[in-house]
Amino acid sequence: MPGPRPSVLWRLAAALTVVLLCGFTCVSTTPQSNKNIVPPSPSLVPPSPSPEPLTIGSLPFHNGEVGVVYTAIALGASGGTAPYMWSVAAGTFPPGLSLTADGTVSGTNSIAGGFSFTVSVADSAGQSITGPAKVTVYAAMTVNQLCAARCSIGAGCRRCGGFGSAGGGLGPYSYRISGGAVPPGMTWSALSVGGAFLAGNYSLLVLVSDSAGGHVTVGANWYIYSPARLTAGGSCSAAANPPYCTAARWSYSGGHPTVAPKVVILGYSQYCAAVACFPTPTGPPPGWSAIARGGTISISAGPILCNTPNYQGYVTLALVDTTTCATTSQSNAASLLVNLQQTC
Numbered sequence: 509m510p511g512p513r514p515s516v517l518w519r520l521a522a523a524l525t526v527v528l529l530c531g532f533t534c535v536s537t538t539p540q541s542n543k544n545i546v547p548p549s550p551s552l553v554p555p556s557p558s559p560e561p562l563t564i565g566s567l568p569f570h571n572g573e574v575g576v577v578y579t580a581i582a583l584g585a586s587g588g589t590a591p592y593m594w595s596v597a598a599g600t601f602p603p604g605l606s607l608t609a610d611g612t613v614s615g616t617n618s619i620a621g622g623f624s625f626t627v628s629v630a631d632s633a634g635q636s637i638t639g640p641a642k643v644t645v646y647a648a649m650t651v652n653q654l655c656a657a658r659c660s661i662g663a664g665c666r667r668c669g670g671f672g673s674a675g676g677g678l679g680p681y682s683y684r685i686s687g688g689a690v691p692p693g694m695t696w697s698a699l700s701v702g703g704a705f706l707a708g709n710y711s712l713l714v715l716v717s718d719s720a721g722g723h724v725t726v727g728a729n730w731y732i733y734s735p736a737r738l739t740a741g742g743s744c745s746a747a748a749n750p751p752y753c754t755a756a757r758w759s760y761s762g763g764h765p766t767v768a769p770k771v772v773i774l775g776y777s778q779y780c781a782a783v784a785c786f787p788t789p790t791g792p793p794p795g796w797s798a799i800a801r802g803g804t805i806s807i808s809a810g811p812i813l814c815n816t817p818n819y820q821g822y823v824t825l826a827l828v829d830t831t832t833c834a835t836t837s838q839s840n841a842a843s844l845l846v847n848l849q850q851t852c
Contacts, residue, residue: 562588562635567627569641572602572617573677573720574648583611588631599625602643620647646720649677655728660765662835663707663734671728672699677718686725687713691732704836705732735835736763736827738805743845744793750811751818751848752795758805760827760839769827771798771805774841777822789821793846800827807844814852821846 565584572578585592594611601607604618607627623643630636655671674681683698688711690696694703699714710730717723741757763769776789793809794816812819823846827839 559589559633560587562586562629562631562637564627564629564637564639567639567641569613569643571644571646571678571720572605573646573718573722574617574620576648576721577616578605578614579721580612580614583607583613583627583629585611585629585631585637588635589633591632593630595628595630597626597628597638599623601625602645605643617645620645646678646718646722647676649716649718649722649724650675651716651724651726653726653728655730656726658729658731659833660731660733660831661705661833662764662829662831663732664704664836665732665833666702666704666836668705668833669694669701669703670699671701671712671730672714672726674699674716674724674726677722678720679718682717684715684717685712686715687711688728691730699726705730707732707734731765733764733835734762735829735837736760736769736800736839738825738827738839738842740842740844741805743847744807744809745845745847746810747849747851748811749851750813751850752810753808753846753848755807755844758807758844759803760800760805761803763827763835763839764829764831767829767831768800768802769839770830771800771807772826772828772838774824774826777824777843779821779845779847781820786818786820789819789823789846792823793819793848798825809846810848812848812850814850816850818850819846819848 563586565586567583568581570579570581583594592611593609594607596607600623602617602623605613605615607613623645624640626638626640628636628638652673659668659671661668685696690701690712691710692706694701694705710732712728714726715723716726737760739759739761741759742755744753744755746753760769773792778788779786794812795808795810798805798807822843824841824843826841829835
Protein backbone atom coordinates (compact mmCIF):
# COMPACT_ATOMS: atom_id res chain seq x y z
CA MET A 509 0.00 0.00 0.00
CA PRO A 510 1.57 3.23 -0.95
CA GLY A 511 2.45 5.77 1.94
CA PRO A 512 0.83 9.12 2.50
CA ARG A 513 1.45 11.92 0.14
CA PRO A 514 3.92 14.64 1.12
CA SER A 515 1.20 17.30 1.25
CA VAL A 516 -0.81 15.31 3.72
CA LEU A 517 2.24 14.81 5.93
CA TRP A 518 2.93 18.53 5.93
CA ARG A 519 -0.61 19.33 7.08
CA LEU A 520 -0.44 16.81 9.92
CA ALA A 521 2.84 18.24 11.14
CA ALA A 522 1.47 21.81 11.09
CA ALA A 523 -1.61 20.84 13.08
CA LEU A 524 0.51 19.10 15.71
CA THR A 525 2.69 22.16 16.07
CA VAL A 526 -0.32 24.38 16.66
CA VAL A 527 -1.64 22.02 19.34
CA LEU A 528 1.67 22.08 21.17
CA LEU A 529 2.03 25.86 20.98
CA CYS A 530 -1.54 26.63 22.04
CA GLY A 531 -1.62 24.24 24.93
CA PHE A 532 -4.69 22.72 23.48
CA THR A 533 -6.57 26.07 23.69
CA CYS A 534 -6.59 26.84 20.03
CA VAL A 535 -9.49 25.40 18.13
CA SER A 536 -8.11 25.62 14.66
CA THR A 537 -5.27 27.10 12.68
CA THR A 538 -6.88 26.44 9.42
CA PRO A 539 -6.80 29.66 7.48
CA GLN A 540 -10.23 31.21 6.97
CA SER A 541 -11.48 33.82 4.72
CA ASN A 542 -11.23 37.34 6.29
CA LYS A 543 -13.75 38.93 4.07
CA ASN A 544 -16.29 39.32 6.92
CA ILE A 545 -13.85 40.51 9.67
CA VAL A 546 -14.37 44.18 10.69
CA PRO A 547 -11.28 45.81 12.20
CA PRO A 548 -11.86 47.38 15.66
CA SER A 549 -12.80 51.06 15.69
CA PRO A 550 -10.45 53.51 17.42
CA SER A 551 -11.71 55.13 20.77
CA LEU A 552 -14.08 58.10 20.14
CA VAL A 553 -13.13 61.36 22.17
CA PRO A 554 -15.94 63.97 22.15
CA PRO A 555 -14.78 67.39 21.15
CA SER A 556 -14.46 70.02 23.95
CA PRO A 557 -17.57 72.24 24.08
CA SER A 558 -17.11 75.91 23.37
CA PRO A 559 -17.25 78.07 26.59
CA GLU A 560 -20.38 80.10 27.29
CA PRO A 561 -20.10 83.83 26.55
CA LEU A 562 -18.71 85.89 29.44
CA THR A 563 -21.46 87.83 31.20
CA ILE A 564 -21.72 90.06 34.28
CA GLY A 565 -24.09 88.44 36.73
CA SER A 566 -24.39 91.14 39.41
CA LEU A 567 -23.08 94.59 40.31
CA PRO A 568 -24.58 95.00 43.82
CA PHE A 569 -23.25 98.49 44.50
CA HIS A 570 -25.09 100.41 47.23
CA ASN A 571 -24.95 104.00 48.45
CA GLY A 572 -22.53 105.10 51.14
CA GLU A 573 -21.76 107.86 53.60
CA VAL A 574 -18.58 109.80 54.31
CA GLY A 575 -16.74 108.30 57.27
CA VAL A 576 -18.88 105.16 57.41
CA VAL A 577 -17.35 101.79 56.52
CA TYR A 578 -18.79 100.62 53.20
CA THR A 579 -20.44 97.21 53.55
CA ALA A 580 -18.26 94.99 51.35
CA ILE A 581 -19.79 93.51 48.21
CA ALA A 582 -18.67 90.92 45.63
CA LEU A 583 -19.18 91.54 41.92
CA GLY A 584 -20.37 88.48 39.99
CA ALA A 585 -19.63 87.11 36.51
CA SER A 586 -20.43 83.85 34.69
CA GLY A 587 -19.48 82.09 31.49
CA GLY A 588 -16.12 82.49 29.85
CA THR A 589 -13.12 80.78 31.38
CA ALA A 590 -12.39 81.33 35.04
CA PRO A 591 -10.61 82.85 36.86
CA TYR A 592 -11.90 86.39 36.28
CA MET A 593 -10.16 89.72 36.77
CA TRP A 594 -12.07 92.93 37.63
CA SER A 595 -11.03 96.53 37.15
CA VAL A 596 -12.43 100.04 36.79
CA ALA A 597 -12.60 100.81 33.07
CA ALA A 598 -13.87 104.40 33.08
CA GLY A 599 -15.44 107.13 35.20
CA THR A 600 -14.73 108.06 38.81
CA PHE A 601 -14.76 105.30 41.39
CA PRO A 602 -15.94 106.59 44.81
CA PRO A 603 -12.88 107.90 46.69
CA GLY A 604 -12.01 105.75 49.66
CA LEU A 605 -13.30 102.54 48.07
CA SER A 606 -11.20 99.91 46.32
CA LEU A 607 -12.01 97.22 43.76
CA THR A 608 -9.75 94.16 43.96
CA ALA A 609 -9.04 91.84 41.02
CA ASP A 610 -11.35 89.18 42.45
CA GLY A 611 -14.31 91.61 42.39
CA THR A 612 -14.45 92.64 46.07
CA VAL A 613 -15.42 96.25 46.81
CA SER A 614 -14.64 97.64 50.29
CA GLY A 615 -13.32 100.68 52.11
CA THR A 616 -14.64 103.88 53.72
CA ASN A 617 -16.09 106.69 51.62
CA SER A 618 -14.16 109.93 51.98
CA ILE A 619 -15.90 112.40 49.64
CA ALA A 620 -19.62 113.08 49.25
CA GLY A 621 -21.24 113.20 45.82
CA GLY A 622 -22.69 111.13 43.01
CA PHE A 623 -20.21 108.88 41.18
CA SER A 624 -20.77 107.14 37.82
CA PHE A 625 -18.23 104.64 36.51
CA THR A 626 -17.76 101.50 34.41
CA VAL A 627 -16.31 98.23 35.66
CA SER A 628 -14.69 95.60 33.47
CA VAL A 629 -14.26 91.86 33.93
CA ALA A 630 -11.90 89.72 31.84
CA ASP A 631 -11.50 85.94 31.82
CA SER A 632 -8.39 83.84 31.37
CA ALA A 633 -9.22 83.20 27.70
CA GLY A 634 -9.07 86.87 26.79
CA GLN A 635 -12.77 87.69 26.79
CA SER A 636 -13.85 90.90 28.53
CA ILE A 637 -17.08 92.75 29.16
CA THR A 638 -18.03 96.01 30.89
CA GLY A 639 -20.99 97.21 32.95
CA PRO A 640 -22.10 100.65 34.23
CA ALA A 641 -22.66 101.46 37.92
CA LYS A 642 -23.53 104.43 40.15
CA VAL A 643 -22.94 105.18 43.82
CA THR A 644 -24.27 108.12 45.82
CA VAL A 645 -22.14 109.06 48.80
CA TYR A 646 -23.94 111.16 51.41
CA ALA A 647 -22.25 113.76 53.57
CA ALA A 648 -21.31 112.72 57.09
CA MET A 649 -23.88 113.28 59.79
CA THR A 650 -23.64 116.55 61.69
CA VAL A 651 -25.02 117.50 65.06
CA ASN A 652 -25.88 120.69 66.89
CA GLN A 653 -25.84 120.13 70.64
CA LEU A 654 -27.55 123.14 72.15
CA CYS A 655 -27.21 121.95 75.73
CA ALA A 656 -24.01 119.87 75.54
CA ALA A 657 -22.23 122.19 77.97
CA ARG A 658 -25.28 123.30 79.96
CA CYS A 659 -28.63 124.93 79.47
CA SER A 660 -29.92 127.07 82.31
CA ILE A 661 -33.72 126.96 82.31
CA GLY A 662 -36.19 128.35 84.79
CA ALA A 663 -38.40 126.01 86.75
CA GLY A 664 -41.81 125.61 85.18
CA CYS A 665 -40.61 126.53 81.69
CA ARG A 666 -42.32 124.59 78.88
CA ARG A 667 -40.89 126.29 75.80
CA CYS A 668 -37.24 125.22 75.87
CA GLY A 669 -37.39 121.44 75.52
CA GLY A 670 -35.38 121.19 72.28
CA PHE A 671 -31.75 120.35 72.98
CA GLY A 672 -30.19 119.65 69.57
CA SER A 673 -30.54 118.79 65.91
CA ALA A 674 -28.94 116.36 63.46
CA GLY A 675 -28.22 116.74 59.74
CA GLY A 676 -26.40 115.10 56.86
CA GLY A 677 -26.30 111.37 56.30
CA LEU A 678 -29.23 109.52 54.81
CA GLY A 679 -32.63 109.84 56.44
CA PRO A 680 -34.80 108.85 58.05
CA TYR A 681 -33.11 108.99 61.44
CA SER A 682 -33.75 106.79 64.44
CA TYR A 683 -33.27 107.85 68.06
CA ARG A 684 -32.31 105.91 71.17
CA ILE A 685 -31.52 107.05 74.70
CA SER A 686 -27.97 105.90 75.41
CA GLY A 687 -27.32 107.58 78.75
CA GLY A 688 -28.82 109.71 81.48
CA ALA A 689 -32.56 110.05 81.84
CA VAL A 690 -35.49 112.24 80.81
CA PRO A 691 -36.15 114.89 83.51
CA PRO A 692 -38.91 113.73 85.86
CA GLY A 693 -42.44 114.42 84.76
CA MET A 694 -41.43 115.19 81.17
CA THR A 695 -41.89 113.34 77.87
CA TRP A 696 -39.21 112.59 75.28
CA SER A 697 -39.27 112.55 71.47
CA ALA A 698 -36.20 112.57 69.20
CA LEU A 699 -34.11 115.56 70.35
CA SER A 700 -36.70 117.27 72.49
CA VAL A 701 -38.38 116.90 75.86
CA GLY A 702 -41.85 118.20 76.65
CA GLY A 703 -43.59 119.44 79.74
CA ALA A 704 -42.60 121.67 82.63
CA PHE A 705 -39.03 121.50 83.94
CA LEU A 706 -38.58 120.85 87.64
CA ALA A 707 -35.78 122.53 89.57
CA GLY A 708 -32.62 120.42 89.67
CA ASN A 709 -29.75 119.13 87.53
CA TYR A 710 -30.39 116.60 84.75
CA SER A 711 -28.51 115.03 81.85
CA LEU A 712 -29.48 112.97 78.81
CA LEU A 713 -27.66 111.28 75.90
CA VAL A 714 -29.45 110.35 72.67
CA LEU A 715 -27.88 108.24 69.91
CA VAL A 716 -29.02 109.35 66.45
CA SER A 717 -28.57 106.82 63.61
CA ASP A 718 -29.28 107.24 59.90
CA SER A 719 -30.21 104.77 57.17
CA ALA A 720 -26.65 104.49 55.83
CA GLY A 721 -25.07 103.37 59.08
CA GLY A 722 -23.91 106.76 60.34
CA HIS A 723 -24.54 107.82 63.90
CA VAL A 724 -23.88 110.71 66.27
CA THR A 725 -24.58 111.28 69.95
CA VAL A 726 -26.41 114.35 71.18
CA GLY A 727 -25.91 115.28 74.81
CA ALA A 728 -27.97 117.58 77.03
CA ASN A 729 -27.16 118.92 80.49
CA TRP A 730 -29.73 121.08 82.23
CA TYR A 731 -29.53 123.30 85.28
CA ILE A 732 -33.11 124.13 86.24
CA TYR A 733 -33.18 127.06 88.63
CA SER A 734 -35.91 128.37 90.92
CA PRO A 735 -37.06 132.01 90.96
CA ALA A 736 -34.70 134.50 92.56
CA ARG A 737 -35.20 135.38 96.23
CA LEU A 738 -35.61 139.05 97.12
CA THR A 739 -34.23 140.35 100.42
CA ALA A 740 -35.59 143.71 101.61
CA GLY A 741 -33.39 146.44 103.01
CA GLY A 742 -33.91 149.98 104.30
CA SER A 743 -36.27 152.70 103.10
CA CYS A 744 -35.56 155.41 100.54
CA SER A 745 -36.17 158.68 102.40
CA ALA A 746 -34.91 162.24 102.14
CA ALA A 747 -36.00 165.76 102.99
CA ALA A 748 -34.07 168.39 101.10
CA ASN A 749 -34.16 171.00 98.41
CA PRO A 750 -34.48 169.11 96.17
CA PRO A 751 -34.77 165.67 97.85
CA TYR A 752 -32.94 162.61 96.48
CA CYS A 753 -32.78 159.19 98.17
CA THR A 754 -31.10 155.78 97.96
CA ALA A 755 -32.12 152.52 99.62
CA ALA A 756 -29.48 150.41 101.34
CA ARG A 757 -29.04 146.68 101.90
CA TRP A 758 -31.46 145.42 99.23
CA SER A 759 -30.24 142.16 97.66
CA TYR A 760 -31.28 138.96 95.92
CA SER A 761 -30.09 135.36 95.55
CA GLY A 762 -30.73 132.45 93.22
CA GLY A 763 -32.42 132.78 89.86
CA HIS A 764 -30.55 132.53 86.58
CA PRO A 765 -26.84 131.88 87.19
CA THR A 766 -25.57 134.57 84.79
CA VAL A 767 -28.47 136.86 83.87
CA ALA A 768 -29.70 139.21 86.58
CA PRO A 769 -33.44 139.53 87.14
CA LYS A 770 -35.42 142.68 86.55
CA VAL A 771 -36.85 144.69 89.43
CA VAL A 772 -40.53 145.46 88.84
CA ILE A 773 -43.16 147.36 90.79
CA LEU A 774 -46.18 145.23 91.57
CA GLY A 775 -48.25 147.92 93.23
CA TYR A 776 -48.49 150.76 95.72
CA SER A 777 -49.85 151.22 99.23
CA GLN A 778 -50.50 154.10 101.61
CA TYR A 779 -47.92 155.45 104.03
CA CYS A 780 -49.12 156.78 107.36
CA ALA A 781 -46.75 158.82 109.49
CA ALA A 782 -47.32 159.77 113.13
CA VAL A 783 -49.05 162.97 112.13
CA ALA A 784 -51.02 161.93 109.05
CA CYS A 785 -51.66 159.41 106.27
CA PHE A 786 -50.67 160.36 102.78
CA PRO A 787 -52.40 159.58 99.48
CA THR A 788 -51.56 156.21 97.94
CA PRO A 789 -49.09 156.66 95.04
CA THR A 790 -50.34 155.88 91.57
CA GLY A 791 -46.98 155.58 89.83
CA PRO A 792 -43.25 155.28 90.39
CA PRO A 793 -41.42 158.03 92.26
CA PRO A 794 -39.75 160.78 90.19
CA GLY A 795 -36.31 159.66 88.96
CA TRP A 796 -37.02 156.07 89.97
CA SER A 797 -34.23 153.52 89.41
CA ALA A 798 -33.98 149.95 90.65
CA ILE A 799 -31.30 147.70 89.16
CA ALA A 800 -30.33 144.15 90.19
CA ARG A 801 -26.79 143.05 89.49
CA GLY A 802 -24.46 140.53 91.07
CA GLY A 803 -26.73 139.82 94.02
CA THR A 804 -27.20 143.49 94.90
CA ILE A 805 -30.17 145.75 94.16
CA SER A 806 -29.43 149.43 93.75
CA ILE A 807 -32.49 151.63 94.39
CA SER A 808 -32.74 155.40 94.08
CA ALA A 809 -35.37 158.10 93.55
CA GLY A 810 -35.61 161.88 93.13
CA PRO A 811 -35.07 164.66 93.03
CA ILE A 812 -38.41 166.38 93.50
CA LEU A 813 -38.46 169.94 92.22
CA CYS A 814 -39.84 172.84 94.19
CA ASN A 815 -43.54 173.54 93.97
CA THR A 816 -44.27 169.87 93.11
CA PRO A 817 -45.98 167.33 95.39
CA ASN A 818 -43.96 165.19 97.76
CA TYR A 819 -43.82 161.46 97.19
CA GLN A 820 -44.70 159.46 100.27
CA GLY A 821 -45.86 155.83 100.03
CA TYR A 822 -44.94 152.18 99.78
CA VAL A 823 -43.78 150.57 96.56
CA THR A 824 -44.19 146.79 96.34
CA LEU A 825 -41.21 145.21 94.51
CA ALA A 826 -40.50 141.81 93.00
CA LEU A 827 -37.94 140.21 90.67
CA VAL A 828 -38.84 138.92 87.20
CA ASP A 829 -36.80 136.52 85.07
CA THR A 830 -36.47 138.04 81.57
CA THR A 831 -34.50 135.25 79.86
CA THR A 832 -35.86 133.21 76.96
CA CYS A 833 -36.28 130.13 79.13
CA ALA A 834 -37.51 132.00 82.17
CA THR A 835 -39.13 130.68 85.29
CA THR A 836 -42.89 130.85 85.24
CA SER A 837 -43.02 132.37 88.73
CA GLN A 838 -41.71 135.70 89.91
CA SER A 839 -39.82 136.09 93.14
CA ASN A 840 -41.30 136.89 96.50
CA ALA A 841 -42.50 140.47 96.99
CA ALA A 842 -41.22 143.10 99.40
CA SER A 843 -42.37 146.66 100.22
CA LEU A 844 -40.13 149.73 100.06
CA LEU A 845 -41.00 153.02 101.73
CA VAL A 846 -40.25 155.99 99.51
CA ASN A 847 -40.48 159.29 101.44
CA LEU A 848 -39.32 162.30 99.47
CA GLN A 849 -40.12 165.75 100.93
CA GLN A 850 -38.95 168.93 99.29
CA THR A 851 -38.15 171.84 101.58
CA CYS A 852 -38.36 174.73 99.18
